[in-house]
Amino acid sequence: MLLEDVATIIAHAHDVRASLREIVELLAERLDMEVCSLYVYDVARKLLVLAATKGLDPQSVGKVSMRVDEGLTGYAVEKLEPVMAVDALAHPRYKYFPETGEERYHSFLGVPVVDKREPLGVLVVQTSRRRRFTRDQIRLLKAISAPIGGLLVRAQLQESLRSKEEERRSAHDRMLEVTQRLQAYEREHGRPRPAAAAALGRLPGLGASPGFGIGRAHLLKPQVSFAGVQRQRRGSAKRELARWQSAVERSVEEIGRLAHRVRATLPEIDAAMFEAQRLMLGDPNFVGRVEALIRGEASAEHALEQVLGQMIAEFERIADPYMRDRLFDLKDVGQRLLRNLLGVSERTTPSAAAAFVLVARELTLSDLPMMEQQGLRGIVLATGGVTSHASILAKSLEIPTVVGVEHLEDAVHEGDQLIVDGNAGIVYISPAPDVLREYERLGREYRAFNRELETLRELPAETRDGHRVSLTANVGLLGDLVLAMHHGAEGVGLYRTEFPFMSHRDFLTEDEQLDLYRMMLQRLEGRPIAIRTLDMGADKYPSYLRLPREENPFLGWRSIRISLEMPELFSAQLRAILRASAYGDVRILFPMISGLEEIRRIKELLAQAQEDLHREGHAFNAELPLGIMIEVPSAVRLAPELSQEVDFFSIGTNDLIQYLLAVDRNNPRVAPLYEPLHPAVLRAIADTVVAARAAGKRVTICGEMAADPACSLILMGMGLDGLSMGPFFIPVIKRLIRSVELTRARQLAAELLRLETVKEIKGCLFEGMRALGVIDFMDMYH
Ligand code: PEP
Ligand code: MG
Secondary structure, three states: HHHHHHHHHOOOOOOHHHHHHHHHHHHHOOOOOOEEEEEEEEEEEEEEEEEEOOOOOOHHOOOOOEEOOOHHOOOHHOOOEEEEEEHHHOOOOOOOOOOOOHHHHHHHEEEEEOOOOOEEEEEEEEOOOOOOHHHHHHHHHHHHHHHHHHHHHHHHHHHHHHOOHHHHHHHHHHHHHHHHHHHHHHHHHHHOOOOOHHHHOOOOOOOOEEOOOEEEEEEOOOOOOOOOOEEEOOOOHHHHHHHHHHHHHHHHHHHHHHHHHHHHHHHOOOHHHHHHHHHHHHHHHHHHHHHHHHOEEEEEHHHHHHHHHHHHHHOOOOOOHHHHHHHHHHEEEEEEHHHHOOOOOOOOOOOOOEEEEEEEEOOOOOHHHHOOOOEEEEEEEEOOOOEEEEEEHHHHOOOOOOOOOOHHHOOOOOOOOOEEEEEOOEEEEEEOOOHHHHHHOOOHHHHHHHHHHHHHOOOOOOOOOEEEEEEEEEEEOOOOOHHHHHHOOOOOOEOOOOOHOOHHHHHHOHHHHHHHHHHHHHHHHOOOOEEOOOOOOOOOOOOOOOOOOOHHHHHOOOOHHHHHHHHHHHHHHHHHHHHOOOOOEEEEEEEEOOHHHHHHHHHHHHHHHHHHHHHHOOOOOOOOEEEEEEOOOHHHHHHHHHHHHEEEEOHHHHHHHHHHOOOOOOHHHHHHHHHOOHHHHHHHHHHHHHHHHHHOEEEEOOOOHOOHHHHHHHHHHOOOEEEEEEEHHHHHHHHHOOOHHHHHHHHHHHHHHHOOOOHHHHHHHHHHHHHHHOHHHHHHOO
């Protein structure tokens, strides 16, 4: 973990300048920032001086300095708060220092280094890609700024005392502390720590569910094992087969009960999770192979062991991470069958009132009762990917989780104190008091932040002059709905149906899709949902769909083009969506529309599907609202004609920007050119709104741009009826909308639409936001 590594550098600091350089280099590398610099505040001269940098011209160290009322870096000291600018160059507080060569860098985040509310310096990261720094990154830098502050204070002290001896002793003390901890570990466990990472008391892994959890380790071991099982069957094949079959039946029953329990307590969990296990118990390739071995000489246990071994080996050869995650289902079923064969009953839930962290090699659906424990603060797994069932469950239960932790079983023992950092994907074992304190503070802040969001949940996104904007969520999986509801989404503005398709073994059947959509609707409790038909291809395609290699996949066979060329697949989805419309407020949305032929062909297929369903006696909403994504420039040009064909437009700026500006949305090299505030983008949106308005149709936006506070303000001013975004962003955008008046936002949007360059637009937007008193939304992501 970074924090710990920074602490280690500081602990060994002899030469403060060299240590600062080491720290900025480490931060730039680990956080993947092109620039990381530290400015130190010179109290006597009241100047911020560049003390270390990775990325800017090293010659400028010690030479570049600025007053506190100058530049964005000074602004961070003035505010004593982090300052973020997605485009620093357009920020009025931006000050250019030619000696640094920093004009290439657009995005800026400056975090003040503070001691007892007194500024000591500013830690700055910059990227050339125009980007928004995440809340976690801001938190992390804030956390890191504390030990840096400690180092600077220490350096000042040392400077004033001029005592080299003192410096050496403090480094020595820290070394001694680490050595003592290592020795204590060895005394307690009878052997040294197994790996260097563990020696430092931290284990890296993958963050699978966010948040911070602190508690005592509780190790979960498998209940039964194949070691020592009888190899040859004792009785007749008939008796052994009967024993096996009754174990299969009991296992089926148990899984049924578990599925029921999950549906009752965790409705957001994909039912398909249990299906996979139930299917295995009916799979002739599995059950049949075991039975064949029993008919030979093997005992049921040994037959199971052999077949499982073969299947696990087959699974392990598959590179696809999703399929590899399904390995856990297989192992889980194996454990369950063996337990039932051996007559061992299901694990009962231990009563754990005290805070604990579950530590296991892997966690399966059968361990769900453990995951519902009151005292559970975190989960740490040796294996598992972020798409494993345990990870999905943990996320929906909001339990901080780290998976894929090497050396876990060697390093952690029952009762060890652990910190689970689900954001960074780090586990601390018996953490030092300062690390513990830091995490306790982070945990408190995290809870306070969530509480604050909750206060907004029930309030409408209504401007001060009474204009309501609908704020909906973009979702991909059933589990995302929990977050969407939690953050107060009014419905789902974009359901990317390709997500479930990507995590299945094959195309979902009509009935499977219907089940999924119905579950969505049930959880939405009457709120609307726009179900978008498959948008596969380009960067999203499932392993079972073999797409041709293309020179330009974003301009190739993707999205609606695939659907229209695979009418059977497409019709199954149309039918499923139509049938779902009998159960709730469903709208249908088609991606990547580029001309009228496509929408007319779609309407023919839709009419055919309706006719068939009607004939078959299925219920559906005959007036199902039909919308299209406006994300191809030709659709913008044809918006007046397209608006006659459909009920609503949803503008997909993620693609629209890339097609309009000819900038690949995933290519970091051209990322600075990917500009939502480009005049051509704003005008394309405005034209689309005008066309929709003229036809009396609703128009919303569902690209990432909607989640950017500065953009969302103008989008509202441009007359969009709704904004759809990742659930996490809803409260912030709601807070912004509730702090402004529509009339002012309209004036600002009209003004921006008259401007000709990005720079002018950003300057005017900045001034406008300042005048509206919402400038903080631009600087800093809350
Ligand atoms: C878009 O293109 O803006 C959009 C919302 O769709 P996706 O990101 O799924 O392509
Ligand atoms: Mg798109």
